Amino acid sequence: MNEFEAGRPVVLRGGTVLPMDGRRVLPGTDVLVTGDRIAAVGPGLEAPDDALEIDASGGIVMPGMIDTHRHMWQTAVRGYGADWTLTQYFVWFYLEHGKLFRPEDVHAGNTLAAIESLDAGVTTVVDWSHGLRTPDHADAAADALQSVPGRYVLAYGNLHQRPAEWATAPEFRDFVRRRITGNDLLGFQMAFDVVGDPSFPEQPAFEVARDLGVSVTTHAGVWGATGDDSIRLMYEHGFMTPGTVYVHAASLSADSYHRIAATGGSISVSTESEQSAGQGYPPTYAVRAHGIPVSLSMDTSVWWSGDLFSAMRTTLGADRSREHLEAHAKGETVTHCALRADQVVDWATRGGARAIGRDDLGTVEPGKKADLVLIKNDASPVSFPLLNPFGHVAFQAQRGDVHTVLVNGRVVKHEHRLVGIDLAAARAGTERTVEYLRGEMGEEAWEKGMNPDIPTAKVLDNPYTYTDFRSDATHRL
Numbered sequence: 045m046n047e048f049e050a051g052r053p054v055v056l057r058g059g060t061v062l063p064m065d066g067r068r069v070l071p072g073t074d075v076l077v078t079g080d081r082i083a084a085v086g087p088g089l090e091a092p093d094d095a096l097e098i099d100a101s102g103g104i105v106m107p108g109m110i111d112t113h114r115h116m117w118q119t120a121v122r123g124y125g126a127d128w129t130l131t132q133y134f135v136w137f138y139l140e141h142g143k144l145f146r147p148e149d150v151h152a153g154n155t156l157a158a159i160e161s162l163d164a165g166v167t168t169v170v171d172w173s174h175g176l177r178t179p180d181h182a183d184a185a186a187d188a189l190q191s192v193p194g195r196y197v198l199a200y201g202n203l204h205q206r207p208a209e210w211a212t213a214p215e216f217r218d219f220v221r222r223r224i225t226g227n228d229l230l231g232f233q234m235a236f237d238v239v240g241d242p243s244f245p246e247q248p249a250f251e252v253a254r255d256l257g258v259s260v261t262t263h264a265g266v267w268g269a270t271g272d273d274s275i276r277l278m279y280e281h282g283f284m285t286p287g288t289v290y291v292h293a294a295s296l297s298a299d300s301y302h303r304i305a306a307t308g309g310s311i312s313v314s315t316e317s318e319q320s321a322g323q324g325y326p327p328t329y330a331v332r333a334h335g336i337p338v339s340l341s342m343d344t345s346v347w348w349s350g351d352l353f354s355a356m357r358t359t360l361g362a363d364r365s366r367e368h369l370e371a372h373a374k375g376e377t378v379t380h381c382a383l384r385a386d387q388v389v390d391w392a393t394r395g396g397a398r399a400i401g402r403d404d405l406g407t408v409e410p411g412k413k414a415d416l417v418l419i420k421n422d423a424s425p426v427s428f429p430l431l432n433p434f435g436h437v438a439f440q441a442q443r444g445d446v447h448t449v450l451v452n453g454r455v456v457k458h459e460h461r462l463v464g465i466d467l468a469a470a471r472a473g474t475e476r477t478v479e480y481l482r483g484e485m486g487e488e489a490w491e492k493g494m495n496p497d498i499p500t501a502k503v504l505d506n507p508y509t510y511t512d513f514r515s516d517a518t519h520r521l
């Protein structure tokens with residue numbers, strides 16, 4: 045029998061379990077998985093004779109993490125836009141080079157992003173797939189997601205047409221009928237933005253989503269792109285529903301937050317993105333004040349990593365930074381942080397499950413789907429002492445510490461190595477895409493796209509320096 049055969053029971057022995065039903069920590073606890081479910085959680089569990097035994101001692105067992113917004117196709121050009129702003133991103137993907145992507149390029153990006161997620165303990169990703177120009181692109185996206193043993197939600201979008209156009213096209217209906225068949229590992233959403241035009245041209249797309257009974261995910265509160273008018277129009281037309289996911293929601297008034305809170309939607313916070321790209325300040329400080337549910341996301345690996353450890357870390361940092369600065373502005377001092385480590389771990393797990401309407405995910409409890417992560421790295425000096433497990437996950441751990449990952453009861457990573465994944469094929473796919481894009485764009489455009497002009501800045505005059513060695517020059521600051 046294959047050691048990791050799907051359907052084989054698995055027992056994780058003696059880990060520190062974070063069930064994510066509050067702040068509870070269960071040291072020295074076993075987790076038994078049979079079929080696709082968690083069968084039992086407790087000390088000294090009896091397991092079937094054929095169960096795969098995994099020593100979780102010294103490690104942390106937690107639910108698989110859930111990323112509620114990632115443009116997976118863009119992973120094909122990983123890291124290319126490290127120095128971009130949102131403006132450069134829009135030009136590159138929306139106006140110029142994004143349309144070069146062929147179906148096989150979407151496939152390459154999605155495949156690599158899907159594999160990368162599993163490696164980092166992210167067991168579910170919402171693929172905010174807004175490059176689906178043709179049915180072939182859409183099939184390629186879905187094929188890639190189904191070729192990797194993770195859990196994905198295809199959020200269908202097409203930035204090359206107006207939402208009302210692609211969402212009402214027969215090809216779209218046909219795709220939904222053919223590919224979205226209730227498969228537990230491939231969910232579905234519709235992904236489009238509301239531009240704030242008073243005539244509300246997105247209405248037909250919302251109506252299609254309502255007809256299909258699927259949720260809409262939308263970039264909201266993005267400085268210079270979508271704002272309060274977008275929220276108001278959605279509200280006035282009755283399309284703000286509990287399943288709606290508002291991505292970023294960083295440049296919104298209190299009135300918009302009130303509308304989101306009142307209609308039961310949730311906000312997908314991409315802190316690394318908001319910090320670099322310019323949508324607005326990472327909004328958790330404001331969102332918490334309005335009692336709106338939060339999930340975390342990475343947005344795109346054209347800039348950032350695909351792991352939620354960095355999302356948890358930067359979100360804690362950004363929220364606390366804001367809290368301190370707000371207090372300082374009033375001459376006050378924060379003596380107790382409001383946002384705690386366990387809260388960001390909750391957002392990365394249960395928050396994501398809530399956002400995508402999956403109450404069978406996001407916790408470690410009997411009966412729930414067995415999407416699990418074991419964080420354990422005996423070779424690492426960062427693995428001990430393990431005193432504060434939530435703090436350890438948020439501030440100490442990283443993707444290299446992900447020892448074992450299960451999705452739907454199946455082991456997909458074990459002892460730090462992916463199981464049954466063809467990384468060489470994924471590498472070859474992305475190499476072909478990069479070669480093709482470079483060729484189509486030409487070397488000059490390729491280089492320029494990756495290296496935006498740097499604004500010049502003059503070093504400020506400093507009254508304490510007597511030698512004037514820098515004042516004539518302009519510098520990169």
Ligand SMILES: [Zn+2]
Nearest residue numbers: 172263291343
């Ligand atoms: Zn996005």
